[in-house]
Amino acid sequence: MKDLKILAIISILVIITYIGIEPFAKHEMHGTVPPPDYNYLDLPKKELTGNPEQGKVLFKQNCASCHSVQADGISATMDKQTAQLSFKVVPPDLSNIASIIEPHFFAAFVKDPQSATKFPKFAMPGMSYLTDEQIGHIYSYLKSVAKPQEKLTGKDILHDACTRCHSVKYQKIKAQTDPKYLNDYLGKVPPDLSLMGKAKEEEYLATFISNPQVMLPGTSMPRLGLKQESAEKVIAYLDNIADPHKEERNKLGLWVLGYLVVLAGLTYAWKRKIWSNLH
Amino acid sequence: MKFIDWLDERLAIRQLMKVMLLEYYVPKNINFLWSFGVLIMLVLIILIVSGIFLLMYYKPDANLAFDSVNKTIMMDVEFGWLFRHVHAVGASIMFLVLFIHMGRGIYYGSFKPPRELVWLTGYFLFILMAATAFTGYLLPWGQMSYWAAQTITTLFEKIPVIGPDLVIWIRGNYIVADATLTRFFALHVVFLPLLLIFVTVVHLYAVRIVGSNNEDGIEIPKEEKKKKGIPFWPVFMSKEFFVMSVFLIFFFWLVFYKFDFAMDPINFTPANYLQTPPHIYPEWYFLAFYEVLRGFFFSQNLGLIAFVLSMLLPMFLPWIDKSPIKSGNHRPLFKIAFWIFVLDFIFLTVLGKLPPTGLYGWLGFVGSLVFFAFFIALPIISRIERKELERGGNKQ
Amino acid sequence: MAEDEKVSRRDFLLYAMGGWAAIGVGATLYAMYKTWEPLPEVKAQATVKFKLSEVQPGELRVVAWRGKPVFILRKTPDMVSCPDRTIEKEFTVVVGICTHLGCIPNWEADKKIWHCPCHGGEYDACGRNIFGPPPKPLAIPPFKIEGDYIVLGEVGPEYQRLMKG
Numbered sequence: 001m002k003d004l005k006i007l008a009i010i011s012i013l014v015i016i017t018y019i020g021i022e023p024f025a026k027h028e029m030h031g032t033v034p035p036p037d038y039n040y041l042d043l044p045k046k047e048l049t050g051n052p053e054q055g056k057v058l059f060k061q062n063c064a065s066c067h068s069v070q071a072d073g074i075s076a077t078m079d080k081q082t083a084q085l086s087f088k089v090v091p092p093d094l095s096n097i098a099s100i101i102e103p104h105f106f107a108a109f110v111k112d113p114q115s116a117t118k119f120p121k122f123a124m125p126g127m128s129y130l131t132d133e134q135i136g137h138i139y140s141y142l143k144s145v146a147k148p149q150e151k152l153t154g155k156d157i158l159h160d161a162c163t164r165c166h167s168v169k170y171q172k173i174k175a176q177t178d179p180k181y182l183n184d185y186l187g188k189v190p191p192d193l194s195l196m197g198k199a200k201e202e203e204y205l206a207t208f209i210s211n212p213q214v215m216l217p218g219t220s221m222p223r224l225g226l227k228q229e230s231a232e233k234v235i236a237y238l239d240n241i242a243d244p245h246k247e248e249r250n251k252l253g254l255w256v257l258g259y260l261v262v263l264a265g266l267t268y269a270w271k272r273k274i275w276s277n278l279h
Numbered sequence: 280m281k282f283i284d285w286l287d288e289r290l291a292i293r294q295l296m297k298v299m300l301l302e303y304y305v306p307k308n309i310n311f312l313w314s315f316g317v318l319i320m321l322v323l324i325i326l327i328v329s330g331i332f333l334l335m336y337y338k339p340d341a342n343l344a345f346d347s348v349n350k351t352i353m354m355d356v357e358f359g360w361l362f363r364h365v366h367a368v369g370a371s372i373m374f375l376v377l378f379i380h381m382g383r384g385i386y387y388g389s390f391k392p393p394r395e396l397v398w399l400t401g402y403f404l405f406i407l408m409a410a411t412a413f414t415g416y417l418l419p420w421g422q423m424s425y426w427a428a429q430t431i432t433t434l435f436e437k438i439p440v441i442g443p444d445l446v447i448w449i450r451g452n453y454i455v456a457d458a459t460l461t462r463f464f465a466l467h468v469v470f471l472p473l474l475l476i477f478v479t480v481v482h483l484y485a486v487r488i489v490g491s492n493n494e495d496g497i498e499i500p501k502e503e504k505k506k507k508g509i510p511f512w513p514v515f516m517s518k519e520f521f522v523m524s525v526f527l528i529f530f531f532w533l534v535f536y537k538f539d540f541a542m543d544p545i546n547f548t549p550a551n552y553l554q555t556p557p558h559i560y561p562e563w564y565f566l567a568f569y570e571v572l573r574g575f576f577f578s579q580n581l582g583l584i585a586f587v588l589s590m591l592l593p594m595f596l597p598w599i600d601k602s603p604i605k606s607g608n609h610r611p612l613f614k615i616a617f618w619i620f621v622l623d624f625i626f627l628t629v630l631g632k633l634p635p636t637g638l639y640g641w642l643g644f645v646g647s648l649v650f651f652a653f654f655i656a657l658p659i660i661s662r663i664e665r666k667e668l669e670r671g672g673n674k675q
Numbered sequence: 676m677a678e679d680e681k682v683s684r685r686d687f688l689l690y691a692m693g694g695w696a697a698i699g700v701g702a703t704l705y706a707m708y709k710t711w712e713p714l715p716e717v718k719a720q721a722t723v724k725f726k727l728s729e730v731q732p733g734e735l736r737v738v739a740w741r742g743k744p745v746f747i748l749r750k751t752p753d754m755v756s757c758p759d760r761t762i763e764k765e766f767t768v769v770v771g772i773c774t775h776l777g778c779i780p781n782w783e784a785d786k787k788i789w790h791c792p793c794h795g796g797e798y799d800a801c802g803r804n805i806f807g808p809p810p811k812p813l814a815i816p817p818f819k820i821e822g823d824y825i826v827l828g829e830v831g832p833e834y835q836r837l838m839k840g
Contacts, residue, residue, distance in 0.1 A: 262695060
């Protein structure tokens, strides 16, 4: 009985300390993470409709000098090296972009990338001369060539949305742009994403991806307008590669704990046996 | 049986067994707190074994260390993640059991004559363990590893005259760098563990000579030890095995499902000497001492002196608390002081992780004062108790 | 009587406990054993793919496979013939490690033999030991033919046939 009382006191003290140094201290240090905003409410909501054929023509006229659409056999006029030299970053292939980002973000982005991304140094020049109608055509063209969102994996989305600047060393993924240009473009080489799933909590990543300036004011990370599904898939992928043994661990844990419970039962029986002989 | 006789003739193992196990009597009036010594041994063994396996893949080089831990060990080596979790959680839990073990010693007066050397060797073990933990924490070469080492080594800069040169000497560079990593590695895996094992042997030997203290703090004469005690083996250990298995359930639950507390997320970013993370703090077991350092926020030098004192004062307990009554059970005043001290230690631990601004700064100051008040109160309480004893004469 | 029972029960418990603890120790040892296995990146090098048609007739190529040199020789009609050691009718594929003491023999194109620099052992163009201390012919590594390619480190039907013959 006395031993149980002591154990109870110790447990209470340990729990108080734990709450103090983990949840409480973390809350005091980081505050509450605001929820992610995947609706990009500050941008005007717009339905984007149009004609894919007209869109393809407009795409070739306005976008294809830098952007390729490999899914439709369109390659960019400018090769990677030249693009890297002039923009300090490789322009993305747009095959799947329509399935990855929100349509109204796309509309706002095409006209004024710097304010849509909240990153004043964003490399793409604005196409403010395009009308809403024209943007609708381009979007519906891109939509027609894109793989549907359900078919894109976290890794696919990461490839289209992140790896132009970020490397993922442990997965042997190199940033598409040479780090020395990125340093000029962003002021520093963006962090490697191999362990990001462990270095940051899921909530942080969600909010950071949907609105980087909220979590890290002044950061060079642009807002990319990902759909909620896209961001969630990327985060799940990052979690998975940062902690590849999670399933194995959880399963093995049960075995080990089960084993130890039996061991505790046996040692308890033996202890009672020995102590019952004492008088 | 023949073989045992043969060994006995050469190594006197029967005699050794008698002294160490069979005729080493543990008092009957002890409680579960006396199990923590054995638990410390268990954790020490777990740490050494898991450490050896980490050592087989770890690379003590500033360019390789981070990846060797986070990629090779955590992802590629079969069960490598398990050994690392066990090692990290083990280091953390080592301090939990150490603190409880030491708290038990303080409460029941186990540091008093004739056990001064048990206390001194034990306290030295605590300091060694702290040094081992500190040097080991640098090895993963993450941001937290790096900045913890950077700030703590900077403390030496404040030592008058030799300080600035000393820091450079300790680091082997103007900042914490590859040379620091390699020497910390050597200290962590060879020098400190060897010393730890050696002092542990002395500590255990000392306990076997003077015997365990007990709840009432009343010494059992040698002749009565057998009658009033239980043999270490198998009686005491049969209980210990049970306590150990329950402890292991807790330990492996942490290892598999709750290891985050021992692996700070910040440390999953590689060390960068050009960027300090927004919040840096030591591992939880150093937080109380760290808070004493920060508690005197108005004077850096005072804080440093307080920090050193807070680490060293407990060592002198046998000479600070000279009350003739040993056990806290029979010392009402001491009991109050003790529990205030324990709560203050927890309070300081929590504060140590919070940003040291505004109210928290002042609370830290008050907490630090209370920490030292305990050591000032002890001689006073001892004197009161001595006087009471004299007045009460042969009452007790 | 009752005393005896007590003792035997205690013994049984002690054995049960000891046995159960031994299982735990065994599991721990197994985990330790597993940590010494080659890492995935090493295992990834366990097989090597090589295009056989790249080799010109009479030419010798050396391919690194599991840290060992593998000699791939495309034989010409004037070299010794050995159907039981020839792959795809004209290739000699052998591990280039002398079966005597593990040195790497050199190809001497004029004599069309491998000559071991360490103790003078010699092998013909089929990799058979023809002179000196080597006790056996050069070993044929496990392989599989995949169209134009040879995959070293995997066992295919052609390899099994050679081993039987």
